[in-house]
Amino acid sequence: MSNLTLDHVVKRYSSVTVVKDVSLAIDEGEFVSLLGPSGCGKTTILRMVAGLIDPSGGTIRIGDRDVTRLPPNKRNIGLVFQSYALFPHLTVHENVAFGLRRKGQSGAALDARVGEALAMVRLAGYGERYPRQLSGGQQQRVAMARAIAPRPNVLLFDEPLSNLDAKLRDEMQIELKRLQRELGITTLFVTHDQAEALSLSDRVCVMQDGVIQQFAEPETIYRRPATAFVASFIGKPNRLAGTIRGGRVALDEQLELRSESDLSGDGRPVEVFIRQEAISLAASGDESVNRIAGTVALRSFSGPQVKYVVRIGSDQELVVEAPSSGPAGDLAPGQPVMLEVHPQDVLVLSRETAP
Amino acid sequence: MRSWRTGVLLFSPLLLVLAGAFIVPLILLAPTSFREYQPGMGIVAGSFTLQNYVRIVADDYYREVVLRTLGLGVGVTVACLLLGYPVAYLIVRGRPGWRLPLTLLVIFPLMLNLVVRSFGWIVLLTNRGVVNNLLIDVGLIEAPLKLMFNVTGVTIGLTHIYLPFMVLMLVAALQNVPRDLEAAAATLGSSRFHVFRAVTLPLTAPGIIAGSILVFVLTISALVTPRMLGGPTYQVMATLIYDEYMQLLDWPSGSALSFALALATLLIIWISSRMTKRWAGLA
Ligand SMILES: Nc1ncnc2c1ncn2[C@@H]1O[C@H](COP(=O)(O)OP(=O)(O)OP(=O)(O)O)[C@@H](O)[C@H]1O
Ligand SMILES: [Mg+2]
Numbered sequence: 032m033s034n035l036t037l038d039h040v041v042k043r044y045s046s047v048t049v050v051k052d053v054s055l056a057i058d059e060g061e062f063v064s065l066l067g068p069s070g071c072g073k074t075t076i077l078r079m080v081a082g083l084i085d086p087s088g089g090t091i092r093i094g095d096r097d098v099t100r101l102p103p104n105k106r107n108i109g110l111v112f113q114s115y116a117l118f119p120h121l122t123v124h125e126n127v128a129f130g131l132r133r134k135g136q137s138g139a140a141l142d143a144r145v146g147e148a149l150a151m152v153r154l155a156g157y158g159e160r161y162p163r164q165l166s167g168g169q170q171q172r173v174a175m176a177r178a179i180a181p182r183p184n185v186l187l188f189d190e191p192l193s194n195l196d197a198k199l200r201d202e203m204q205i206e207l208k209r210l211q212r213e214l215g216i217t218t219l220f221v222t223h224d225q226a227e228a229l230s231l232s233d234r235v236c237v238m239q240d241g242v243i244q245q246f247a248e249p250e251t252i253y254r255r256p257a258t259a260f261v262a263s264f265i266g267k268p269n270r271l272a273g274t275i276r277g278g279r280v281a282l283d284e285q286l287e288l289r290s291e292s293d294l295s296g297d298g299r300p301v302e303v304f305i306r307q308e309a310i311s312l313a314a315s316g317d318e319s320v321n322r323i324a325g326t327v328a329l330r331s332f333s334g335p336q337v338k339y340v341v342r343i344g345s346d347q348e349l350v351v352e353a354p355s356s357g358p359a360g361d362l363a364p365g366q367p368v369m370l371e372v373h374p375q376d377v378l379v380l381s382r383e384t385a386p
Numbered sequence: 387m388r389s390w391r392t393g394v395l396l397f398s399p400l401l402l403v404l405a406g407a408f409i410v411p412l413i414l415l416a417p418t419s420f421r422e423y424q425p426g427m428g429i430v431a432g433s434f435t436l437q438n439y440v441r442i443v444a445d446d447y448y449r450e451v452v453l454r455t456l457g458l459g460v461g462v463t464v465a466c467l468l469l470g471y472p473v474a475y476l477i478v479r480g481r482p483g484w485r486l487p488l489t490l491l492v493i494f495p496l497m498l499n500l501v502v503r504s505f506g507w508i509v510l511l512t513n514r515g516v517v518n519n520l521l522i523d524v525g526l527i528e529a530p531l532k533l534m535f536n537v538t539g540v541t542i543g544l545t546h547i548y549l550p551f552m553v554l555m556l557v558a559a560l561q562n563v564p565r566d567l568e569a570a571a572a573t574l575g576s577s578r579f580h581v582f583r584a585v586t587l588p589l590t591a592p593g594i595i596a597g598s599i600l601v602f603v604l605t606i607s608a609l610v611t612p613r614m615l616g617g618p619t620y621q622v623m624a625t626l627i628y629d630e631y632m633q634l635l636d637w638p639s640g641s642a643l644s645f646a647l648a649l650a651t652l653l654i655i656w657i658s659s660r661m662t663k664r665w666a667g668l669a
Contacts, residue, residue, distance in 0.1 A: 078569075081569075081573055082572075082573075083569050083572070083573075102572070102577075102578075103569070103572040103573045104572050104573070104574075104575045104576055104577055106573075107575075108573055109573065109574075110569070110570065110573040112566050112569075112570065114564065114566050116564065116566035116567050116569070116570040117570075118567060118570075118571075118585060119567075119589070120588045120589060129571065129574050129576075129584075130574035130575055133574055133575030133576060133580075134575060177570075177574070181574065181575065
């Protein structure tokens with residue numbers, strides 16, 4: 032077990048740069064997710080760490096060893112693929128034993144380690160089967176057992192759960208987290224599912240176009256996004272245009288909101304993000320909150336939640352979520368409403384950083 | 387049931403052609419192969435003998451030709467496999483820029499007539515041919531090597547002619563091996579050689595077997611190249627059958643040899659398709 036460091040790593044394909052100067056330090060035993068939209072370079076980074084792609088620049092370190100130029104078989108890593116990549120011509124037992132045999136293990140010691148790894152993913156007794164005789168979830172667990180059996184220094188996952196159905200994915204997430212905790216192996220996990228990233232990780236690294244946008248704890252990513260991109264990518268935010276005016280953010284001539292974000296620089300054009308779930312339709316009587324008057328324009332029912340599109344100010348709209356069983360579950364279009372938003376939920380970010 | 391019937395219907399035009407062109411003549415030849423042949427007299431009407439078949443294994447000369455043919459088949463198959471695998475590997479796993487030129491290089495010989503290609507080899511391999519002259523000029527040898535009218539020439543010629551088939555089969559097999567499997571093996575500690583031995587090679591086994599059957603069957607039934615590069619004395623089964631029919635007019639013996647060749651081919655295809663099934667079951 033050791034830490035993983037990427038130092039100014041760059042990857043260029045002839046004319047395009049797909050990973051631009053990425054620096055990342057992952058602590059020993061830490062679980063870090065790489066989160067970002069499709070094509071932002073997540074897989075490329077993961078494969079550079081694995082040694083399957085040569086970086087165009089920068090250094091990659093595992094523990095205190097510079098592995099940048101080492102072939103994959105010299106790096107002592109475990110990689111779990113989206114496609115599972117189990118060896119179809121080998122039994123489950125032999126698949127899991129593959130890495131152990133490469134490390135010179137054999138006989139009873141090998142069998143014990145394979146049994147241990149299979150027990151960890153709850154597949155004890157499946158050793159004699161072939162991969163094609165297993166379900167997708169079971170194959171995924173064999174892939175995990177195969178990766179952890181040789182006790183790698185670093186575990187790498189490339190969207191390992193995206194081929195599973197929603198229910199199985201939830202189960203596997205918990206399983207994966209438990210396994211990683213038990214083993215304490217430094218883990219880099221690639222996903223484009225934000226809920227997965229937020230719930231599994233110690234820290235999340237949000238990327239866009241080959242650049243790290245923010246690297247922080249899940250709570251921080253969610254509550255204090257560093258850039259407009261992160262704010263718009265995480266959760267379901269309302270995105271509004273505004274201007275800084277006298278220590279407040281103005282959405283138009285009349286409507287001004289208080290915020291806990293940086294409000295310096297009078298007249299600066301900004302983007303304002305307010306999450307759907309942070310807007311309340313119930314009057315709290317609290318004087319410190321923002322009040323916004325509006326009219327319901329649209330109502331959409333989805334079981335436990337109702338969504339409203341509320342017209343505010345002169346020409347802006349907010350999407351608001353409310354519990355359908357509550358007092359605000361039954362508003363008709365055209366009805367005037369008073370919205371409340373806590374200043375800490377009004378995120379103000381410079382417009383330049385917007386994509 | 388339904389899909390089975392659709393399959394038969396789709397296949398029926400091909401089956402009819404095959405039946406008309408190959409199976410019917412073969413069956414018509416069957417009675418002939420049991421007739422007695424008397425030199426100078428021709429086929430003895432109404433006779434029945436197994437002698438034509440017995441001779442294939444009992445007679446030294448015939449047995450030698452049969453064994454030589456099978457040996458040639460094995461030799462050409464192994465040569466095609468050893469030469470073809472690296473080429474196929476380079477086409478599939480090499481630089482993308484090499485793909486098209488290499489593929490064209492492999493396919494190009496197929497566009498030339500068989501006779502022309504065999505003549506090409508004669509120019510290269512005769513006693514005063516390009517290869518011998520070069521070796522003598524360089525000083526590696528003093529007298530010309532005998533490269534033609536023997537097993538060497540025929541093996542070289544046939545290997546060249548059937549190599550494209552082997553390469554194309556292997557390319558198809560290699561393309562079916564997911565790159566992630568090779569990457570997975572590498573991350574688990576396999577060197578490049580071990581990745582090849584433990585993953586790529588076993589997973590391409592069905593293609594290797596299919597390519598080998600194809601080349602073997604084509605080789606043992608080849609007529610033109612063995613005749614041109616082997617000369618009149620280097621006989622294989624196909625040239626022998628040709629001579630029995632056209633020179634000796636011994637149709638019964640030729641028919642029996644034809645049947646033996648067809649039977650050997652079918653047997654080989656059957657055995658190897660069973661092997662493939664076992665491999666493919668795992669792959
Ligand atoms: N061999 C290559 N040549 C040129 N461009 C490439 C190559 N491989 C990847 N790219 C480009 O690099 C970018 C990043 O690819 P990558 O596979 O890392 O994305 P990703 O973040 O993993 O996306 P996804 O979520 O869809 O898997 C993409 O825009 C892709 O088109
Ligand atoms: Mg990817």
